[in-house]
Amino acid sequence: MRILFVGDVVGRSGRTAVIDTLPGLIRDWRLDLVVVNGENAAGGFGITESIYQELLDAGADAITLGNHSWDQREALVFIERAPRLIRPANFPQGTPGRGAALVETRTGKRALVINGIGRVFMQPFDDPFGVIDRELNACPLGQAADAVVVDFHGEATSEKQAIGYFCDGRASLVVGTHTHVPTSDHRILSGGTAYMTDAGMTGDYHSIIGMDREEPLGRFLRGYPAGRFEPADGAATLSGVAVETDDATGLAAKVAAVRIGPLLERAVPDFW
Structure with missing residues (x-):
């Protein structure tokens, strides 16, 4: 299976990059599965139902x-009728929506997508290891699912790496999100799981983690807010990771970073 994971889409600039770029990648790379982190898609903060549909329409x-x-x-309400919108699985019991979903790919295969959120330097939600373990055991790779993708949304690289090794051999890909800076440590772990500490953002990198530079820079200098954070609106770079799995096992056979757009060095897989 050919999988593309797209890092945190930030604001209109990021959405434009997805809409303009993703359909061509699906066609040219013959992608089976595309997973997009959309938690910053609406003006840098959250997601709306119309944007959710916009990202689905893009592929x-x-x-x-x-x-x-x-x-x-509105996400608290529409997530119940959005089966492909996946919030962190370790949010408290009773939170609307779902933390994992088994989706049918465009080629008729089954992919389990799990979203988790870290506790280090973040709000301490439920134990992500126990919750992710439960989801992996309920839908095992190679049996109930042809591929398993885990998006672990966290601040600490150590916690993300721990999740990677915890899932090794049971997931096709474990990829970190949240910091908006792509890491260069994409690799296949010893058990066959592709791993990357952070996919980076799909947004304008002429910014401070996707936000127009003036207000966040001013807060560092002044020590207090003077206005709202607004997403930078320059041309965006689509960032993420590409994985090709072994059809017999669902484990990763190849992995590569993806960066398409200005400012960052271009990176595309050389195996497709």
């Missing part, structure tokens, strides 16, 4: 979230 098979899941209050 996303599943959309994951994170700590900004509910910044657009």
Whole structure:
């Protein structure tokens, strides 16, 4: 299976990059599964139902979230009728929506997508290891699912790496999101799981993690807010990770970073 994971889409600039770029990648790379993190898609904070549909229309098979899941209050309601919108599985019991979904790919295969959120330097939600373990055991790779993608939304690289090794051999891909800076440690772990500490963002990198530079820079200098954070609106770079799995096992056979757009060095897989 050919999988593309797209890092945190930030604001209109990021959405434009997805809409303009993703359909061509699906066609040219013959992608089976596309997972997009959309938790910053609405003005940098949260997601709306119309944006959820916009990302699906561009070719996303599943959309994951994170700590900004509910910044657009409508998400608390429409997530119940959005089966491919996946919030962190370790949110408290009773939280609307789902933390994992088994989706049918455009080629008729089954992919389990799990979203988790970290506890280190983040709000301490339920234990992500126990919750992710439960989801993996309920839908085992190679039996109930042809591929398993885990989006772990966290601040600490150590916690993300721990999740990677915890899932090794049971997931096709474990990829971190949240920091908006792509890491260069994409690799296949010893058990066959592709791993990347952070996919980076799909947004304008001439910014401070996707936000127009003036207000966040001013807060560092002044020590207090003077206005709202607004997403930078320059041309965006689509960032993420590409994985090709072994059809017999669902484990990763190849992995590569993806960066398409200005400012960052271009990276595309050389195996497709």
